[in-house]
C-alpha cells in the first residue's frame with residue numbers, strides 16, 4: 073500500500089538571474105496518523121518543498137503523490153475533491169486568510185470543504201474554541217486580531233476542512249513563546265485524532281522533538297539525516313545535525329541540553345535558540 077504522501081527525488085528550481093536549486097533530489101513519505109518534522113536553517117528549501125507538496129511549485133523533476141496520485145498544481149488541486157483533503161497553514165497567517173472576510177465565514181469555508189467530501193460538519197465557534205480562541209471572534213475581520221490570534225484562525229480554518237494531510241510551514245513562529253508548544257501539540261492532537269498526517273516545518277528543534285514521530289533534517293536543499301525524532305535529538309549522526317543541536321545554547325551554560333520541555337524554558341533561551349539556528 074502506498075503512503076499518504078510520497079515525495080520522490082523531488083527537484084525544485086527557480087530560474088531568475090541565476091538558477092537556484094532549492095530542493096535537490098529529496099525523498100520522504102508520511103503515513104496516516106504520523107507527524108513528520110522538517111527542520112533546517114533559513115533558506116535550506118523547507119518552504120519550497122512544502123509548496124511543492126500542496127501544488128504551489130512545479131517540480132523540475134521527481135514526483136509528489138498523495139494516496140498514489142500525482143498532486144496537480146494548485147488551481148486544479150483546489151477543485152479536485154480527491155485533493156481537497158490536503159490543507160496548508162503558512163508561516164504568515166495573512167497568506168492563509170482573506171483580509172476582507174470575517175473570521176467565522178473563513179472557518180465556514182473550511183467546514184464546507186469537509187462537507188463536500190461527505191465529512192462531518194461543525195460550526196465555526198466550535199473550531200475557535202478548539203484552537204483556544206473566544207467564540208466572540210466569529211464576527212471579526214482578520215485585522216481586528218493579533219498576529220497570534222490570526223494564526224490560530226488560520227489553523228482552525230485548515231483543520232475545519234478535516235484534512236487527511238496537513239502541511240504546516242512554521243505555523244507557530246507568529247505565536248508568543250509561551251503558547252508555541254501548546255499550539256503545536258494541539259495541531260498534533262487534532263490531526264492525529266482524525267488519523268491525518270502532519271508535515272510540520274520548524275526551526276525549533278526543541279518543539280519538534282516534542283511533537284514529531286520522525287524528523288527530517290535539510291541542508292542546502294538536501295536531506296542530510298532522517299529518523300525517529302528522539303534519536304535525532306539524543307544521537308545525531310550527521311555533522312550538520314550535530315551542529316544544529318550544539319548551536320542550541322544551554323540555560324546553565326554547561327553544555328547539557330535541557331531536560332525540561334521547550335515550553336517551560338525561559339523566553340530568552342528560546343529566542344537565543346532561534347537566532348543561533350539562524351546563524352548556523
Ligand SMILES: Nc1ncnc2c1ncn2[C@@H]1O[C@H](COP(=O)(O)OP(=O)(O)OP(=O)(O)O)[C@@H](O)[C@H]1O
Pocket residue numbers: 086087088092093094112113114115116117118119120121
Ligand atoms: N520565488 C523564488 N525565486 C527565486 N529563488 C527563490 C524563490 N523562493 C525561494 N527561493 C530560494 O530558494 C532557496 C530555498 O528557499 P525556501 O524559502 O524554500 O527556504 P526555507 O528553508 O523555507 O527558508 P525560511 O526558513 O527562511 O523560510 C533560497 O535560496 C531562496 O532564496
